[in-house]
Amino acid sequence: MANLRQTxxxxxxxxxPVVHLAFSDVTESGYYLISACKDGKPMLRQGDTGDWIGTxxxxxxxxxxxxxxxxATRAATGAADFNAKVWDAIKGEEIHSFQHNHIVKSVNxxxxxxxxxxxxNEKLVRIYDLNKPESTPQVFSGHSGGIKHVTFFKDNTALVSCADDKTLRIWDRASGQETMRLDFPAIPSSMEVSRDGNVITTTHSNVVTFWDSKELTKIREFTVPTQVNSASLHPDCxxxxxxxxxxxxxxxxxxxxxxxxxxxxxFGPVHCVRFSPDGELYASGSEDGTLRLWQTTIGKTYGLWRCIEQTPVMQENSAVINNKQEVPAS
Known part of the structure; x- marks a missing residue:
């Protein structure tokens, strides 16, 4: 197995180009993967095989x-049409649409x-109550550049965001105030909170950094061989x-x-990378318009790799899932 190449x-x-992706947790029917694309048509897939479910x-x-x-019962999307939308991920129907005043870059x-x-890109973070969608959202202001990524953490009592102003900030939901901040020498290209909530992974330039989420202190930092756009930490660290x-x-x-x-x-720069919730694979999205699923342990019998003969030579087109996007998710 040691000489096997990835398929x-x-x-x-x-x-x-595919610019963002996200997995659900493991459910009774497996786990799911959603992708964001500049074509304006986010897609839902079965996470362990990549099989297309709907658009x-x-x-x-x-x-x-x-x-x-x-x-995996709800999906959310943020777009250049200044809207964030929430969808029924089973029926494929739009449930809510929240109007913004500029491009929505991140939803969670x-x-x-x-x-x-x-x-x-309004430089604001908002929280919407999905049980009261008509109510006024809670707004967090302080960033001086467009928001790139934002997510809940600390049992939903806090938010963490990073932006074009070269900062990462922690926000307290109760007070609405910024409580901690990191400054970077370059714009952070990605941010991920680990599944246990203890580690924040960031990338900028050719550097991947891991931060303790409680104190926002640096755990470790590594330089990689390329300008890095995204990084993901395995669930077992x-x-x-x-x-x-x-x-x-x-x-x-x-x-x-x-x-x-x-x-x-x-065949183009990699824009986004994420581990599956079980850690058995990781997904990547690229400028080339595709997602690719990669085995964490090469040669292991898992997902569609059960059907693929593993060989020492990587086969470029050994497992291509052809999906059509004209049918709505259903």
Whole structure:
């Protein structure tokens, strides 16, 4: 097995760059994957195989941010049409649409699915009560640049956001005030909160940094061989993966920073990377308009890899899932 090369599953269907993706938790029917694309048509897939389930139709501009609630019953999207939308992920129907005054770059659900946070180019973070969608959202102001990413954490009592102003900020929901802040030498390109909530992963330039979420102190930091656009920490904190401008997917040891492996599969820069909730695979989205699923342990019998003969040579087109996007999610 040591000499095996990756055989990624290629998920086609998008017509423009894939800029963000998100997994649900593991549900009774497995887990799910949603992708954001500049074609304005976010797609829902079965997470372990990449099989297309449906496309959410309704945005009139590029979709920049996506999220699934833990149970995969709701999806959220943020787009260049200045709207954040919440969808029934089972029926594919739009449930709510929240108008903003600029491009919505990031959306995320609270862990109980009752609230949605959004980050936009208005430099504001908002929280919407999904049980009272007509009510005025809670607004957090302080960033001096467009918001790139925002998410709930600390049992939904706080938010963490990063922005074009080269800062990451922690917000207390009760007071609405900023409580902690990090300054970066360059614009942070990605941000991820670990599944246990203890580690915040950020990327900027060619640097991946891991932060203690309680004190916002640096745990460790590694320089990687390319300008990195996204990184993701394995659920057991043993390894992390990242990708960026050189088209490669990298896997590193979290403790030492030693490179474990790197594979080229995409035909454009990698924009987003995330581990599945069970840690068995990681997904990447690229400028080339595709998502690819990669095995954490190469050669393991899992998902569609049950059907693929593993060989020592990577086969570019060994597992292509052809998806059509004209049918709404249903």
């Amino acid at each position: 990624p599953l290629t998920c086609s269907g998008h017509t423009r 959410f139709e309704g945005h009139k501009g590029a979709v920049w941010g996506v999220a699934l609630n833990p149970e 659900f609270s862990s109980d699915s009752n609230h949605l946070c959004t980050g936009s 043993s390894i992390f993966v990242c990708g960026g401008e050189d088209l490669k997917m990298y896997k590193f040891d979290y403790s030492t920073g030693a490179e474990i492996e790197s594979f080229k599969g995409h």
